[in-house]
Amino acid sequence: MLGAGAADFAGDVRMETSDKREAILEAMLDLIVERGFHDAPMSVLAKRSGASAGVIYHYFPSKDELIRAVYERVKAVKHEVLLKGYSQDMKPREAFLQLAQNSYRFYRMHRREVRFMDQYVNSPFCGDGTAWMEDPNAAKVLWWFRPKKKGGVLKDLPQEAIDALTQGLVQSLAKADKGFSAETVRRVAETVWEAIAVG
Amino acid sequence: MLGAGAADFAGDVRMETSDKREAILEAMLDLIVERGFHDAPMSVLAKRSGASAGVIYHYFPSKDELIRAVYERVKAVKHEVLLKGYSQDMKPREAFLQLAQNSYRFYRMHRREVRFMDQYVNSPFCGDGTAWMEDPNAAKVLWWFRPKKKGGVLKDLPQEAIDALTQGLVQSLAKADKGFSAETVRRVAETVWEAIAVG
């Protein structure tokens, strides 16, 4: 009958992400990266995405919501790259190095996404919640990177200082103009680890 | 006649920064920090600064130029704070610690300026030149913070890695939600120095 009869196509029909929707998100990401948050008009978006001005509002209730959707997409990519090759039973040192290298890879290979994020985070769109920690997976990863007296393996600096050292470091390293070899990245990460880990 | 006749006021006339001009710049900074680059209309700016819509264009040729002027102002403040108490004949370690603490102070005490900078740097206003190094003073300060084999005092990591470690670190430390005591900041800076300096 109906449900069973359409079995072949059922999967395709429920296709959450129509090609158009996808194209719109993609084009908006490009547009914002290229021309900035202001100066990313719907008219241009329409032209670039190959969608008409009207149909965009079929997929997204407003420009703001569209931008938020782009953000969610980018965030998903970021988290995926960051946690690649990580498992909960790694030793803290290895986890740290893995994370550092993943971070570096993300910043290097997803420049569009990074640039978008930088713009988004410093905008009134988000009320300053920088998307760290809000993800339960990320929280687990960071569990060990805390001062020893709180059960972690690091020197007894304030937790926030530890966070700044670990996160901010790789981040700014990756943002440098020049690219580094995987080996250099690893050496830098080791240097940092030596600086913050106990014994 | 004109120029000479106004002798009494000559100083004031040449006053680069009339009160009005100052008020406009100040209000624009506030406005952008509060409501973002987009959504900072001239009408609101006029109201806030106490200047009429028209006279703004007496001081600045366009909105873009006005924003650029705000940027120059902010940059000046930043450099002033950063170099406070620094002199060329300090030992590298002391210079580093001084710089770190100054950085921290700037990020903590000039939140508006920091927030504006973050927004400006990630916008098409500036073509990505992040305002470091372009200042000759800053260049001198950073002279010693280079790998040993290049005449500096730091470990033999790539120059760019060193830069990322030094600049990015204090920066992200200062951006943390919590405030730290001067002593903690110093301890963190020392930790970092231990990590990157030779011997």
Next chain:
DNA sequence: CAGAATAGATCGAACGTTCATTCTAGTCGA
């Protein structure tokens, strides 16, 4: 299977608003 019906996707012109900028007329102190 033919054909009517339905629902969703798509279009592009048009609307109403807001914005940066200009302009006019007037105020006030020197």
Next chain:
DNA sequence: TCGACTAGAATGAACGTTCGATCTATTCTG
């Protein structure tokens, strides 16, 4: 009276959004 200033109206461009029409594909009916 002059020059710096004000309030605010006028302008034209650009913007986000809406709307009715059309087009497409699936489902229902017989």
